[in-house]
Amino acid sequence: MGSDGVRSGYDVEQLSAVRAVCGVPLVASGGAGTAEHFVEVFREADVDGALAATVFHDGSLPIPQLKTTLAAAGVEVRAPEAAA
Numbered sequence: 001m002g003s004d005g006v007r008s009g010y011d012v013e014q015l016s017a018v019r020a021v022c023g024v025p026l027v028a029s030g031g032a033g034t035a036e037h038f039v040e041v042f043r044e045a046d047v048d049g050a051l052a053a054t055v056f057h058d059g060s061l062p063i064p065q066l067k068t069t070l071a072a073a074g075v076e077v078r079a080p081e082a083a084a
Contacts, residue, residue, distance in 0.1 A: 007031065007032065007033025007034075007054070007055065009031050009032070009033065009034075009037040009040065009041075010028045010029075010030065010031045010032065010037060010040070010041040010045070010050065011030070011031065012040060012041055012044045012045045015028055015041060015045035015047055016044060016045045016046070019045055019046050019047070025048040025049070026045075026046075026047045026048050026049075027047060027048060027049040027050065027051060028041045028045065028047045028049070028050040028051070029050075029051050032050065032051075032052035032055055032061075033055060034055075034061070035061060035065065035066050035069035035070070036069075038050050038052075038066060038069070038070060038075075039069065039070060039073045039075060042070070042073075042075045043073070043075070
């Protein structure tokens with residue numbers, strides 16, 4: 001909770017500690033400010049997902065740009081759904 005909305009990055013240390021003892025899907029939350037924060041949390045904390053709100057709502061981090069950055073870093077991302 002202390003990282004929520006601060007945009008200084010996820011608490012990778014805490015998430016890594018949880019990952020070490022927890023086998024269920026782990027989703028990072030709170031602290032994303034840049035695309036690099038997402039790359040870091042996937043690489044260093046081995047999370048299954050990462051969420052954010054403010055950076056998407058205010059438009060400072062467009063989702064297509066984030067997906068491109070993650071894919072370039074070797075993080076698996078979902079492709080956009082095809083239009084019906």
